[in-house]
Amino acid sequence: MGLRDGLRRLIGRAGTTEVGRYGSAITAADEIEGEIGDLEDAELRQAYDDIRGDLDDVPTQSEFCAVVREAAERGIGERPYDVQLQGALAIMNGTVVQMATGEGKTLAGAIAALGLVARGHRARVMSVNDYLARRDAEWMAPIYELLGVSVGWVTSASDHDQRKAAYAADICYGSVSEIGFDLLRDRLRTDTEQIVQTKPDALIIDEADSVMIDEAKVPLVLAGSLPVSDDGGSMAAIVTQLAAGKDYETSDDNTQVNLTDSGLARVEALLGVDDLYAEGNELLLTRVNVALYAETLVQRDVDYIVTDDHVRLVDPNRGRVAEQQRWPDGLHAAVEAKEGLQPSDRGEILDTITVQALIKHYGTVGGMTGTALAAAEQFREFYDLETGALPPHRPLIRTDEADRIYETAEDRDAAMVELIKESHDRQRPVLIGTHSVAGSEKIAELLAEVGVEAAVLNAKNDTEEAAVIAAAGQLGAVTVSTQMAGRGVDIKLGGGDEHEHDQVAELGGLLVIGHGRYHTSRLDDQLRGRAGRQGDPGTSVIFVSLEDDPTTAELHPRGAEIDDETGEITSPRIAGQVDHAQRITEGALLDTHRNSWNYSQQLDAQRTDVLSYRDRVLRTGLAAEEFQRLRPDRWKELAEEVEDEVLAEAARQLLLHQIDRAWSDHIAFTEDLREGIHLRALGRETPLMAYHSASDQAYRELRKKLLDDAAEAFEKAVITEDGLDEAASGIDRPTSTWTYMVDDQAFGSPEDRFLNALGGVIRRAVRGD
Template sequence: MLKSLTKAFFGSSNERYVRSMRKTVDQINALEEQIQALSDEELTAQTDKFREQLASGKTLDQILPEAFATVREASIRVLGMRHFDVQMIGGIVLHRGEISEMRTGEGKTLVATLATYLNAIEGKGVHVITVNDYLARRDAEWMGQLYRFLGLTVGVIVPNIDEFQRRDAYNADITYGTNNEFGFDYLRDNMKHERGQMVQRPFNYAILDEVDSILVDEARTPLIISGPTEDKSDLYVSIDAIVKDLDPDWYEADEKSKNITWTEEGTDAIEAKLSEAGLLETENLYDVENTLVIHHLDQALRANIMFKRDTDYIVKDDKIVIIDEFTGRMMEGRRWSNGLHQAVEAKEGVKIEPENQTLASITFQNYFRMYPKLSGMTGTAATEAAEFWDIYKLNVAEIPTHKPVARIDEDDQFYKNTMDKFQAIAKAIREKNEIGQPVLVGTVSIEKSELLSQFLDKEGVKHAVLNARMHEQEAHIVAQAGRIGSVTIATNMAGRGTDIQLGGNLEFRIEDELGDMPEGPERDEAVARIKQEIAEEKERVIEAGGLFVLGTERHESRRIDNQLRGRSGRQGDPGLSRFYLCLEDDLLRIFGPDTLFSKMMNSNLEDGEAIGSKWLSKAIETAQKKVEGRNYEVRKNVVQYDDVMNDQRKVIYEQRAEIMDSETVDEVVLDMRYDTINALVEEACPPGSYPEQWKIEGLKTRLDEVLGLSPPLDAWLEEDTLEPEIIEERIRAEVDQQMDAKVARVDPSMWRTIEKSVLLQTLDHHWKEHLATLDALRQVVGLRAHAQKQPINEYKQEAFGLFERLLETLREDVTTKLMKLDVREPEPMPQGSLPDLPDFLTGHIDPLTGLDNSNDGDGSSRQAGLFGSLAGSSRAAVGPGGSETSNPYAGMEISRNAPCPCGSGNKYKHCHGAVSARA
């Protein structure tokens, strides 16, 4: 009661926080006339002035009012847009390293320019991170005009650019790109063998556009770089045939977690079928020798039971293409992990691609927590405020709208079954269409989009369908969703990135209608005509009630529903939103309380009849909160496990950086050699033991295996005073002598290069193997919960032991390689041949479900330049994208899909191979 009174009198804590920033906005506004009086040259010179002030000891907070006023004036002159006061507040929130929640259509892209400019003045680099390549390119070009006018440099990171373009983009004052590209570049940088090959600078400040999509929706899936393993196509096909012949009573499916468990009867039956097919190594299904078969069996079962065609994936060009559950887009090139994608390929009878092994990985949580300062903006963050604070220590500030929201949000309409619901939806759309009111329909899957499309065809309603099959046209379809009488069906509106304006979008209409018309009076006249048409049409749409947003069912997350609703009512426009639900909706069927079902069914709801009530809406919200809580626990679980690996990753990456930065690593190598000798002697001659207990024969064998050495151990043993320490010293002396003789035969600079190369390559090899072991450990450690043990604690303990073993193995392996290395002068490379370069893939993979949410674009997924000096030597031969006039690799047998040998990072067919095709 007291809390409510306090809130009513003083306002909420968020309102008080926003009010506190009004003083700073007043300071900015007070400078407006002074800044307006500056010429273009003087306005541009403000940047140098601010840099001098920072150099003299001022802070960013102290120059903020004048810097923001400068950006506002530059925006008016360059872009023709003036920042509102509420946008200034949003900019302050971003600068403070917080999340700015602003409604759709409030100009978040323009808000970001304020904090971006202010922080870029320092010259340490600002990363503006978006959810897709289209937005990264658009914003870099659009807002880049403003930054360049003020004397700052702008770069953009997208797929299919080479290493030199990437490095230049990262060295710019402001760098735009997608979350996946930034994350993969970090991992790739930490796989390189020379500091000069790395593209990223030290982290400084990042602004995340659609921050909830990046830090929440995609945060359950780590970024993974992987390399191919052996082909097991026959195994997938054999197991798929067995799975398709299973009795449903043999297993239990959990739709919530998309997991399947075998019944006792099922275990016996499947054991018999696998034995009959000759797929079991031993008779017992769960013997360790059968682990691989059981793993693939489980994946095949999930593929056949849990993953549905046209909902989770589509088949296109004889390939399985994953559908993004959040945006409804096709995710070309992305693959599920742990054999799941291969299981789906076997299920659908398409070509089975080989699995891949993890080479490097990181979660978005641990990647973005490396930024000293992080902020974000979105239209929907408040529902996840607790998670933003718990994981990232980011506060959420809700920024008021420039104009009051005029949209009407109606109660949900509830129907008995899907057919009744879709008939009612089609009827409601037809009624709105007849009065000219534009309708945007949100569906949760391609299947539902196409079903609704059939209903609308029956009603005779002309409409556009926007889903994964229409990816290329999506921006143009969304842009015109606010036109009179338009009906647009969209599979999930998250991350579309295109503003829906009532009456139509001017920019897209000009592009669609006047794309080929040359500049001149005729084009100017046509543009003026389109502007007039849009203005008139907007008035008609407003009279019809504005954009009507219709949801065909509730999403698991309230945020996604709010994103859909937020498409209507931008900048004070009128609008309407309504959701239609039924008992067969996945959310209610899987997560809804039983009482909800029983009460609805007992209410004698007639076919085609609808009800709506606040109680029902509350029950739906409760179900959504339940799912959100479960999803949060999944993301938290991912972080807990990755935190364990992150500590180890930091050690490895720091060690690699030190090795790359060192002129020589001879001291590191010497320490490794001595530690190895110490371990060998201690293993054979334990401290406190007697000489007769020493394992001398074993020591002889190990010295020969590891050091290639055969010291006179038997002769040494005849001495009465022999101690393990003396044996160790003598072995060291012999090893040093042998190594000195080897080094003396080689040029010193060449030997330093050899040592660094061996050290880095061995480190990378064992780190890769360690990651594979940790992946396997994660798969099985959950079973220890049955023994009343905490899986995460077990994982920490086991992972620590594995890491210690990794370091021991690394020391021994490096020592062995250098001791047994036969050093020769390098032979000249035969004409027309190049060393084979490894091929690897990028993925953004859920460790629990195998879902991959990354974009494996043609150029970004292949990184030939990592593995040698080719990238450094190719700059003169190849321009961006391989635009040179000749192909030095013509005549060589290079696969079109292999990395181009020039080191550009592009596939051969998109680089020098394209040159051959043109020639």
């Protein structure tokens, strides 16, 4: 970072990075455009090779821009706008750039990747899902090939060899989950030839706020299979016999549920136990609470869907199926039991990493999104990254109307349907953004009742996304979609037909309607951004109900003007309260993010230490040196019976297993520690400090015991001319591994869980039990 940039950062607000400072390079590129355009393909490739270097001075940047602009025009038939080139230069220099919908973020990211390769980096482009990773790689491939740059992609369908080849390419596209899971799998390799990823170097993140903020606290998990547990069905049968209000009560925000005294007595009778809170019943109590949570608070077609006899989670940030994701703490199994499904595999955790820690492994990070400035402070706090906004290629003329607020959800939905039908009758295309699968299907049903047929895009049919979105801007189209953030496509008026484009524009362009506010204004803005692309007209409006959850559930319209016929509230006071409620929710989400990060940093440092030692064991003869030092007699005895290379490899495999076993046990310890750490508050200890202290002590013991345990295992190991006999030596590697993501706050914060548990104890005390 230069002195000027350092001073700007020191005294400037987050989000004020001057992306336009690259304008002089773009102007200079325009001047040599004709000269570059006269080059043959081979000469163009040579010109790209000739400018490989730092790309820090304006002449080199300008030549780079001219070359990649020509390559893009030849390769995919698109001439990058000046703002795309400015954005690319900012991204490759470690900035998160805000670019409006329709401004060509995909191409800007590709140009930035070419810039990183020219600097000598191997670049990865991280997307929010497999579909976009493969689509963007294939779409941009002609540009890369023209310039002699190799490109690959990884998806959940990629096999081992395909993954290895993709990561070895100059540029590799992949979803955040696949890149993270491959890192976890590589950390457990026992043969360097099996490692698929190259060293983390440079990273470009599409939909950066979705990946880096919304998913930053989500742990990616690698587990080893254990026997399936089928004890959830009985607990599900018990909680279905409980009555709401009488046997259990839920919190106002529907995030917590607690047994009443009546419910507790009923559960104890059904289970045949005297005291559910007695010592020794902790696991049973947990199972009851989890089953009750699954039965009462987790909603089908909102939080999850059931397809092919499997529970599949719905990503609340994107409205699509969250592939390879599940809930923690037995909740997933409880929901399966609730639905009468066979329980899926469970496993012991072998390793984990948060999305935030994954991203921080890369030395150079940049990104692009349509709503970067709203998250500028978080980009700075958690990633040490600056943000800046680019002006649109053409002025934005979209009209963002004030929220329309209604007392009840029924009134809100009726008013929405009326506006949609009126617009549809005029052939104006309409896009409705909903929060859930159930919400999207409900709106579609209401529209069908008034004769309006809508295309529905949600987690049940997101494979049809491209076709649905391609038609969303056509005359008379009505599209109902769950969360549009991260879908990676913009809606073209007229569906790409020039004549129909003009007809739709005359009608006012695309009308975007929000079915309630999201938990963060960024998601509202991303929905609005689907209208008004590239200077097109458009309108956005959000319909809010005071029955919405969570942002408006506690608002009261006392003293506000309410239309007797429609139920609409026009009070500025209520509108302000809606804004305030959303800001409170955003603040709570930020606190959750910060809290998760504070707890995870120490574990990440410990993981780095362990992995450094493990890597030395994997790649060198360190294991042989350790065992010769620890058990010289045993080593001498075996050396007389087996070849040196065989013995050294057996030592390596044995020590690697001991490291992996110790680390898995440490993760299990820290998980249990964090679950109960807030009990320390009763002793006036700070939970976070107590957690760090206990975790540090456990890690010190791990390092001290690791070689002692390994030495004992070496004494008992069965090593022959064929190598280490793992079965005879008691080495229990998992028969298979699987990956998933967990919601770190599925049951609320640890503080909430502690207070709920404490409430149960107090209730028992009041009863005199």
